[in-house]
Amino acid sequence: MKKLIILATGLFLGVTAFAQQALWGGPQVESPVINADGTVTFRYQAPKAVKVEVTGDFLPTEKMEFEMNGRKMTADVPGVGVFKEGANGVWEYTTPFVVAPEMYTYTFRVDGQTVIDPNNVFVNRDIASLTSVLLVPKAGERSDLYAIHPVAHGSVSKVWYHSETAGFDRRLTVYTPAGYETSKAKYPVLYVLHGIGGDEDAWVTQGRATQILDNLIARGEAKPMIVVFTNGNISQEAAPLENSTGYTRPTVGLPQTMEGTFETSFPEVVKFIDSRYRTIAKKQSRAICGLSMGGFHTLYITLNNPDMFNYSGMFSAAIGTGSEQTAAHKEIYENVDGKLAAYFSKKPALLWIGIGQTDFLYQANVDFRAKLDAAGYPYKYMETDGGHIWKNWRIYLSEFVPLLFK
Amino acid sequence: MKKLIILATGLFLGVTAFAQQALWGGPQVESPVINADGTVTFRYQAPKAVKVEVTGDFLPTEKMEFEMNGRKMTADVPGVGVFKEGANGVWEYTTPFVVAPEMYTYTFRVDGQTVIDPNNVFVNRDIASLTSVLLVPKAGERSDLYAIHPVAHGSVSKVWYHSETAGFDRRLTVYTPAGYETSKAKYPVLYVLHGIGGDEDAWVTQGRATQILDNLIARGEAKPMIVVFTNGNISQEAAPLENSTGYTRPTVGLPQTMEGTFETSFPEVVKFIDSRYRTIAKKQSRAICGLSMGGFHTLYITLNNPDMFNYSGMFSAAIGTGSEQTAAHKEIYENVDGKLAAYFSKKPALLWIGIGQTDFLYQANVDFRAKLDAAGYPYKYMETDGGHIWKNWRIYLSEFVPLLFK
Numbered sequence: 056m057k058k059l060i061i062l063a064t065g066l067f068l069g070v071t072a073f074a075q076q077a078l079w080g081g082p083q084v085e086s087p088v089i090n091a092d093g094t095v096t097f098r099y100q101a102p103k104a105v106k107v108e109v110t111g112d113f114l115p116t117e118k119m120e121f122e123m124n125g126r127k128m129t130a131d132v133p134g135v136g137v138f139k140e141g142a143n144g145v146w147e148y149t150t151p152f153v154v155a156p157e158m159y160t161y162t163f164r165v166d167g168q169t170v171i172d173p174n175n176v177f178v179n180r181d182i183a184s185l186t187s188v189l190l191v192p193k194a195g196e197r198s199d200l201y202a203i204h205p206v207a208h209g210s211v212s213k214v215w216y217h218s219e220t221a222g223f224d225r226r227l228t229v230y231t232p233a234g235y236e237t238s239k240a241k242y243p244v245l246y247v248l249h250g251i252g253g254d255e256d257a258w259v260t261q262g263r264a265t266q267i268l269d270n271l272i273a274r275g276e277a278k279p280m281i282v283v284f285t286n287g288n289i290s291q292e293a294a295p296l297e298n299s300t301g302y303t304r305p306t307v308g309l310p311q312t313m314e315g316t317f318e319t320s321f322p323e324v325v326k327f328i329d330s331r332y333r334t335i336a337k338k339q340s341r342a343i344c345g346l347s348m349g350g351f352h353t354l355y356i357t358l359n360n361p362d363m364f365n366y367s368g369m370f371s372a373a374i375g376t377g378s379e380q381t382a383a384h385k386e387i388y389e390n391v392d393g394k395l396a397a398y399f400s401k402k403p404a405l406l407w408i409g410i411g412q413t414d415f416l417y418q419a420n421v422d423f424r425a426k427l428d429a430a431g432y433p434y435k436y437m438e439t440d441g442g443h444i445w446k447n448w449r450i451y452l453s454e455f456v457p458l459l460f461k
Numbered sequence: 462m463k464k465l466i467i468l469a470t471g472l473f474l475g476v477t478a479f480a481q482q483a484l485w486g487g488p489q490v491e492s493p494v495i496n497a498d499g500t501v502t503f504r505y506q507a508p509k510a511v512k513v514e515v516t517g518d519f520l521p522t523e524k525m526e527f528e529m530n531g532r533k534m535t536a537d538v539p540g541v542g543v544f545k546e547g548a549n550g551v552w553e554y555t556t557p558f559v560v561a562p563e564m565y566t567y568t569f570r571v572d573g574q575t576v577i578d579p580n581n582v583f584v585n586r587d588i589a590s591l592t593s594v595l596l597v598p599k600a601g602e603r604s605d606l607y608a609i610h611p612v613a614h615g616s617v618s619k620v621w622y623h624s625e626t627a628g629f630d631r632r633l634t635v636y637t638p639a640g641y642e643t644s645k646a647k648y649p650v651l652y653v654l655h656g657i658g659g660d661e662d663a664w665v666t667q668g669r670a671t672q673i674l675d676n677l678i679a680r681g682e683a684k685p686m687i688v689v690f691t692n693g694n695i696s697q698e699a700a701p702l703e704n705s706t707g708y709t710r711p712t713v714g715l716p717q718t719m720e721g722t723f724e725t726s727f728p729e730v731v732k733f734i735d736s737r738y739r740t741i742a743k744k745q746s747r748a749i750c751g752l753s754m755g756g757f758h759t760l761y762i763t764l765n766n767p768d769m770f771n772y773s774g775m776f777s778a779a780i781g782t783g784s785e786q787t788a789a790h791k792e793i794y795e796n797v798d799g800k801l802a803a804y805f806s807k808k809p810a811l812l813w814i815g816i817g818q819t820d821f822l823y824q825a826n827v828d829f830r831a832k833l834d835a836a837g838y839p840y841k842y843m844e845t846d847g848g849h850i851w852k853n854w855r856i857y858l859s860e861f862v863p864l865l866f867k
Contacts, residue, residue: 099574100574101573102573103509103511104572105509166507166508166509166510167506167508168506168507168579170576170577170579171576171579173574173591176586176589176590176591176701177701177702178584180582180584183582185579188702190702202705203705204705205629205630205698205705208621208630208632210620210621211618211619212616212617213616213618215613215616224611226614233621292609292611293609297609298609299610331643
């Protein structure tokens with residue numbers, strides 16, 4: 056029989072929480088800690104460990120070469136911080152630099168095993184990887200857009216639509232701006248697409264998209280708009296543990312992600328949204344954007360439906376990877392030059408392209424812009440530091456949204 | 462410069478995912494695995510570790526004594542499974558029993574540090590504790606209600622209302638049943654309240670409430686209804702990382718949880734829901750239930766608003782903890798006998814009470830039922846195995862919901 060005295064007046068703990076404490080005893084350490092000087096300290100209690108490290112996008116990057124579909128590419132990957140063991144088996148690492156205001160993800164590596172920080176409850180899932188979240192907010196900095204402020208908040212809903220293409224119901228995340236429910240007005244719609252590592256949750260968790268929208272709208276820097284986050288894995292009903300296949304481990308490389316089926320099916324999403332919500336159901340009031348695979352989807356959905364979107368944003372778009380070669384719906388990727396000509400002849404309000412200087416997709420985007428330049432097609436372009444990371448995608452969304460529906 | 466070759470045709474990985482693999486190399490182990498014989502195997506790779514254990518509610522429990530507000534109580538807490546080290550530093554534990562179909566949570570303990578299973582991406586947060594999720598589904602078993610089936614799904618929305626009591630906007634989770642958006646009908650409303658370890662997310666993540674509702678409604682075993690999940694921590698806008706206080710570590714024992722303020726403020730939630738949704742805005746079509754602290758809230762909200770709810774459900778209700786003694790709104794907890802008499806004189810359709818036989822609140826619920834019995838007040842009662850755990854709360858919700866609005 057174990058004993059525990061809870062020193063509480065007028066409150067009590069759920070057994071799940073205190074059972075852990077009781078069974079295993081002792082306080083956990085505090086990690087991460089944003090120090091007064093702007094450095095960040097990470098801690099991990101492991102008296103028997105031989106080596107403890109941290110990696111994450113707050114650390115300086117190093118170069119990595121890799122091959123994809125036979126093409127040599129280079130990517131920036133996060134560096135490593137090495138912990139030192141202190142008293143009571145508490146390992147500690149403090150950054151030797153001030154950590155800039157941003158939202159970061161990180162993991163620990165303890166004697167060969169990757170773990171998230173057990174003392175940090177803010178966790179992201181990206182495909183089959185868990186990471187801990189570090190948010191360094193600062194008023195006046197860009198990362199302030201990612202924080203929640205006491206402004207009017209939109210509603211964020213998980214909604215199912217029937218996909219004729221897939222043959223089953225599929226899940227969307229839908230943001231309706233503050234005031235939508237009490238208004239009779241019609242609203243423009245932005246569609247936001249994730250990368251191959253994501254699903255309909257990704258932009259809302261790692262992307263902080265609903266915070267960005269709330270804050271930009273509250274500041275008067277963006278129009279109130281409905282925002283729809285699709286699931287670009289057309290073979291999947293919904294995010295892992297949210298679909299009827301049950302307890303399946305998420306994997307990368309789901310079927311039908313970059314072979315035309317999702318692009319072909321996209322108009323059924325637009326049709327559903329226009330039927331369910333008070334939208335301004337015309338090109339002038341529709342926008343689409345996406346990151347990585349979602350940037351690739353954005354390009355081809357736009358080009359194959361030139362009367363559908365007036366604003367298109369390609370964020371670190373995964374063009375030039377060769378996936379078109381084995382597509383099930385080759386027609387989606389064919390005659391790009393002709394489709395570009397047709398698209399631009401209709402004078403879309405905005406084609407927006409953003410990419411990081413060390414993104415492994417940088418050259419493919421250089422090549423694509425060269426094609427646009429050669430034909431004299433107009434677009435807006437943003438180049439940032441860093442690579443294929445969420446930091447950049449949050450920046451691109453923050454830049455793209457204020458340009459819409461003006 | 463590091464090198465990595467990705468053996469992929471027509472797809473690629475997000476850099477975040479492969480960077481981890483690349484930096485640290487080697488495949489992670491598979492865990493948990495539900496074996497063909499119904500046992501479950503857990504694995505953890507830690508060549509230098511001295512001791513690896515697992516605890517979780519799939520394991521037989523042991524007794525724990527504790528004191529709360531000076532009262533001695535006993536609770537069941539999960540037992541411990543001890544791993545054995547195998548080849549390549551992979552530790553392994555297989556249950557010596559068949560794990561019954563259910564949804565469980567568990568954590569590992571590695572040389573004194575609690576960690577979640579790094580190879581399982583299904584993670585729950587409960588206050589400041591992370592746990593890994595193990596779902597053992599089986600058709601025909603109760604746990605089948607917790608699985609997602611290819612049936613019509615309701616929408617699940619995060620919605621903000623203005624609380625005059627709190628002085629700021631607060632977040633709710635709202636379930637609207639399949640068909641709500643395309644119908645013009647009015648719907649009954651069930652309010653579902655969490656425990657002191659929770660917030661407006663808890664019933665939807667650990668409670669599987671929206672799956673239970675979808676499945677019961679699809680089977681015709683429950684009426685279509687709107688379900689509202691409140692945040693019972695009235696001093697809090699929303700769940701951690703979803704509120705404007707930023708990167709604050711969740712704590713137990715938030716102010717104003719069991720001292721009357723939330724109960725006093727509850728009618729403003731009902732007023733908001735009746736104004737925002739197509740509800741049947743009368744007592745006959747309103748129900749309320751809650752677990753632990755939420756069961757306590759349910760009792761006092763019901764008794765202080767005898768014309769508001771026709772159905773009330775107390776799940777492992779945290780009555781008899783003494784918190785009423787230091788309440789800010791003492792009037793909420795005073796004259797219980799008179800309030801019970803007034804409430805029952807109006808002939809409510811249902812007072813439902815459920816508790817586990819080894820719940821540390823069992824005796825308090827025995828005492829409460831004795832009071833009802835002595836006065837001849839009707840109620841329905843369910844007693845289950847086990848203690849103060851989510852398994853029971855999912856069962857109680859599954860039993861309570863089919864009784865509503867008939």
